[in-house]
Amino acid sequence: MSAAAGAAGAAAGVAGWLDGVRVCICGGSGGVGKTTTSAAVAAGMAARGLKVCVVTIDPAQRLADALGLDALGNAPHRVDPAPFAAAGLAFADGGELWALQLDAKRTFDELIERLAPDARTREEILSNRIYRELSGAVAGSQEFTAIAKLHDLAATGEFDLLVLDTPPSRNALDFLDAPDRLTQFFEGRALQALLRPSGFGMKLLGRTSGFALGALKRVTGVDLLTDLSAFFRLLGGLLEGFRARAEQVETLLRDPRTRFLLVTSPEREPIDEAIYFHRKLKAARMAFGGGIVNRVHSDQLGDADPGELIARLVAEAGLSKALATRVAECFADEHALARRDRDNVAHLAERLGTSVPLLLVPHLDDDVHDADGLVAVGAHLFAA
Amino acid sequence: MAGLSDKRLLFLTGKGGVGKSTVAIALGIAAARRGLRCCVAELTGQDRAAVAFGHRDGSSGARELRLAQDLWTISIEPQHALEEYLSQKAGPFGDVLAGSRTFHGFVQATPGMRELLTLGKAWELAQPQRRTAGARPYDLVIVDAPATGHGLAALSTPRTFAEIAKVGPIASQGRTLDAFFTDPDAAAVVAVALAEEMPVNETLRLRRELREQLGIELAATVVNALLPDRLGPRQGATVAQAEQAAAKASPLVTAALRAARSEHVRAAAQRAQVARLAEGLGSAPLELPYLFTPAVDVAGLELLSERLEELL
Numbered sequence A: 001m002s003a004a005a006g007a008a009g010a011a012a013g014v015a016g017w018l019d020g021v022r023v024c025i026c027g028g029s030g031g032v033g034k035t036t037t038s039a040a041v042a043a044g045m046a047a048r049g050l051k052v053c054v055v056t057i058d059p060a061q062r063l064a065d066a067l068g069l070d071a072l073g074n075a076p077h078r079v080d081p082a083p084f085a086a087a088g089l090a091f092a093d094g095g096e097l098w099a100l101q102l103d104a105k106r107t108f109d110e111l112i113e114r115l116a117p118d119a120r121t122r123e124e125i126l127s128n129r130i131y132r133e134l135s136g137a138v139a140g141s142q143e144f145t146a147i148a149k150l151h152d153l154a155a156t157g158e159f160d161l162l163v164l165d166t167p168p169s170r171n172a173l174d175f176l177d178a179p180d181r182l183t184q185f186f187e188g189r190a191l192q193a194l195l196r197p198s199g200f201g202m203k204l205l206g207r208t209s210g211f212a213l214g215a216l217k218r219v220t221g222v223d224l225l226t227d228l229s230a231f232f233r234l235l236g237g238l239l240e241g242f243r244a245r246a247e248q249v250e251t252l253l254r255d256p257r258t259r260f261l262l263v264t265s266p267e268r269e270p271i272d273e274a275i276y277f278h279r280k281l282k283a284a285r286m287a288f289g290g291g292i293v294n295r296v297h298s299d300q301l302g303d304a305d306p307g308e309l310i311a312r313l314v315a316e317a318g319l320s321k322a323l324a325t326r327v328a329e330c331f332a333d334e335h336a337l338a339r340r341d342r343d344n345v346a347h348l349a350e351r352l353g354t355s356v357p358l359l360l361v362p363h364l365d366d367d368v369h370d371a372d373g374l375v376a377v378g379a380h381l382f383a384a
Numbered sequence B: 001m002a003g004l005s006d007k008r009l010l011f012l013t014g015k016g017g018v019g020k021s022t023v024a025i026a027l028g029i030a031a032a033r034r035g036l037r038c039c040v041a042e043l044t045g046q047d048r049a050a051v052a053f054g055h056r057d058g059s060s061g062a063r064e065l066r067l068a069q070d071l072w073t074i075s076i077e078p079q080h081a082l083e084e085y086l087s088q089k090a091g092p093f094g095d096v097l098a099g100s101r102t103f104h105g106f107v108q109a110t111p112g113m114r115e116l117l118t119l120g121k122a123w124e125l126a127q128p129q130r131r132t133a134g135a136r137p138y139d140l141v142i143v144d145a146p147a148t149g150h151g152l153a154a155l156s157t158p159r160t161f162a163e164i165a166k167v168g169p170i171a172s173q174g175r176t177l178d179a180f181f182t183d184p185d186a187a188a189v190v191a192v193a194l195a196e197e198m199p200v201n202e203t204l205r206l207r208r209e210l211r212e213q214l215g216i217e218l219a220a221t222v223v224n225a226l227l228p229d230r231l232g233p234r235q236g237a238t239v240a241q242a243e244q245a246a247a248k249a250s251p252l253v254t255a256a257l258r259a260a261r262s263e264h265v266r267a268a269a270q271r272a273q274v275a276r277l278a279e280g281l282g283s284a285p286l287e288l289p290y291l292f293t294p295a296v297d298v299a300g301l302e303l304l305s306e307r308l309e310e311l312l
Helices: A002-017 A034-047 A061-066 A082-086 A104-115 A119-127 A129-137 A141-156 A174-187 A189-195 A211-220 A222-236 A239-254 A268-283 A306-317 A321-352 A371-381 B020-033 B048-052 B078-089 B091-098 B101-109 B113-125 B148-165 B169-181 B197-214 B232-245 B251-281 B298-311
Strands: A023-027 A051-056 A096-101 A161-165 A258-264 A288-296 A358-362 B009-013 B038-042 B065-068 B071-075 B140-144 B187-194 B218-226 B286-289
Touching: A002 A034, A002 A258, A002 A288, A023 A034, A023 A141, A034 A051, A034 A061, A034 A096, A034 A161, A034 A258, A034 A288, A034 A371, A051 A141, A061 B197, A082 A371, A104 A119, A104 A141, A104 A239, A119 A129, A119 A222, A129 A222, A129 B148, A141 A161, A141 A239, A222 A239, A222 B148, A239 A258, A258 A268, A268 A288, A268 A321, A288 A321, A306 A321, A306 B232, A306 B251, A321 A358, A321 B232, A321 B251, A358 A371, B009 B020, B009 B113, B009 B169, B020 B038, B020 B048, B020 B065, B020 B071, B020 B140, B020 B187, B020 B218, B020 B298, B038 B048, B038 B113, B048 B065, B048 B071, B078 B101, B078 B113, B113 B140, B113 B148, B113 B169, B148 B169, B148 B197, B187 B197, B197 B218, B197 B251, B218 B251, B218 B298, B232 B251, B286 B298
Parallel strands: A023 A161, A023 A258, A051 A096, A051 A161, A258 A288, A288 A358, B009 B140, B009 B187, B038 B071, B038 B140, B187 B218, B218 B286
Antiparallel strands: B065 B071
């Protein structure tokens, strides 16, 4: 039953996995081709007549150019379907591909603007030194803003499908934790004390009181502590908004029309990350569409005897023995890679179990950086 | 080549997936072989070095773990570093704060604080006089830093805190760290890249940003996972022609010719990227070969470490 179910799942291709899905989140470690995969999935679904938006985080320049991504904008741009049609992937009626390159700082600013109760608070936050200099370093900020953006786009109802390319954090689940971490801290009773205008946060500017306060001042320094108190006080005022937003995000992630796709390459470390990612998300009861393994080497006949191969290369292809020997070495390299990849993929399949079908995308000789490349990748993801 | 063995600390940075951890460990092996007492400090909690040396559960925790003669590793944890710092610097006040949940929450939520604490611990590891009780000094600390963007932001954090805080212990700590990490005699940034478009772009951008934002030079670049170019251009052309012409060849011969052409094309593409990188850097990067083994094992690390000797 297991093998058959797995095979059936894979045969459906990504279109089958995303049937009726509104939000697709591609997760995996850095360098495995998530951005490319997200874009290829989005293009393939647009070709099937859906209005799709792909949210990218850090695309390569050429791919960004090909998608018409404007680094200055934080809003979706429509991607010209002509190069895709030229590459053999025409979009069906109603199909549209849109793309957006996430600007984390802008998204955070937009969030503040939306949540601030009035113009003055908004200005105070945006000009607070801590916010200006360091908000990029807020733990999980890139992850948080990616999800916040996803939520905003989903709320517009403009797109049939959203595809999110998650940032390459080591702990891929940072992005799930990010909203929680912020709100949990802000909700902490101890912090509430710090934030209250009459609390010791404000007392910093006046007389010291209490041993702990003195200690805090000594360790952090008055200026920093003042800026920090202001930062926390101002953001704390947005607490309701953050909490509501975190709940909405949680609801979106758990929605029956949301699916996670695991993206990996066949090396040991990314596969271990994918397995970890799957285990954690499964424990959080999130739904998977499937797994995609990029850059897979495969071979047939790799077990052939090298001596025989060399002889045949000389006889059939007219190569010199020296060159034939080199060719045989190349063949052996490919065989080593194919064996490695097969073993690692088998390990992945075994750990994921049958509920997560896998699709393998072969190693393509060239980088994927334009519509042609995305169509080539898509051919392996979507059933004919 | 780079004379990195004179430094107290090497900061390894690079895009995700380029093999920074592998290079960090291999560089540690090379340093230890030279007789330098070396510590590979990891920041992501993955304990790659410990696992590579057979510590199955990986976790060295926040403790320094001996891997081999003169080779140690540690997984830096910001909260642990905070507690150490408090007890060293703040005496009785430190103990009060260490016990305060408010303070811990405050530290967790303060932007940039993780980075400051992490760099603070890396600095401490590299001091000739260790602050941590009972700890012995190292000759060289190798920091396996997070992916490029974050790596550069992390290095700027001490300066940012020094500017915002102005006075007080955090400001002074910020200044100390900034001075150390930007002192070319004490510390060096090493970029790790793959011979692909994006990593090369990132490396060149990193070099520019290090200069512009921190006033330091990228000390060395390592290009990882280079395929062997067994054919060279002339033989590559011969093989391509043979592939075209051999319409009636057996499947085995066809497959072999295709494999050879494919590897040749990829190797040539890699060489072009290396050339682009070298031109942008104004010097040749150190090249490391692709390892064809199923996973990077100790033998592979030893092989890489022999190449990396050149940097020390």
